[in-house]
Amino acid sequence: MNDRRFLVVCCGNTCRSPMAGEIIRHVAERAGQKVEVRTAGLWPQEHSPLATNAVTAMREIGLDISDDYPKGLTPALIEWADVIVPVEEHYGDEIVDRFQEASEKVRTLTSSIPDPYCKDLRTYRECRDLLLQAARRLVEEPHPG
Numbered sequence: 001m002n003d004r005r006f007l008v009v010c011c012g013n014t015c016r017s018p019m020a021g022e023i024i025r026h027v028a029e030r031a032g033q034k035v036e037v038r039t040a041g042l043w044p045q046e047h048s049p050l051a052t053n054a055v056t057a058m059r060e061i062g063l064d065i066s067d068d069y070p071k072g073l074t075p076a077l078i079e080w081a082d083v084i085v086p087v088e089e090h091y092g093d094e095i096v097d098r099f100q101e102a103s104e105k106v107r108t109l110t111s112s113i114p115d116p117y118c119k120d121l122r123t124y125r126e127c128r129d130l131l132l133q134a135a136r137r138l139v140e141e142p143h144p145g
Helices: 016-030 052-059 075-080 089-098 121-140
Strands: 004-010 035-041 083-086
Touching (some): 004 016, 004 089, 016 052, 083 089
16 A cells, blocks of 8 residues: 555644544554654644643553644645544634645544543543544545555
8 A cells, every 4th residue: 555644633733633643653554554644733832742641641552642742734734645634524624724725635533533632631541542443444444546
């Protein structure tokens, strides 16, 4: 299978998209697929660290996102990506509103992954587990070309 480049997008890029990005990379590797994954936020909290509970929840399953940091969505990222994955369905609409050329690349992860931002570790674990299920479906999806 050809390499795929996934761009995962959420609102602030402090928890769901970094978690989802690392999960997609991990699931794809375990399935024998070669992928590149980047993440971004529609309204990034740049110069902020990732949410501590996001880092902790991921470490619990052996994945490390501690070196990641929030980044904004840019035209260069849109062009780079083969598949753009919003963590909430309506974020896909926002992405296409901003970047018309993204319309054919957007693949919804699921209708919505609830935002765990500023919530307890249990909520981050629930989010992580939903992302894991959704990532498995996404990675299994046939890749055109």
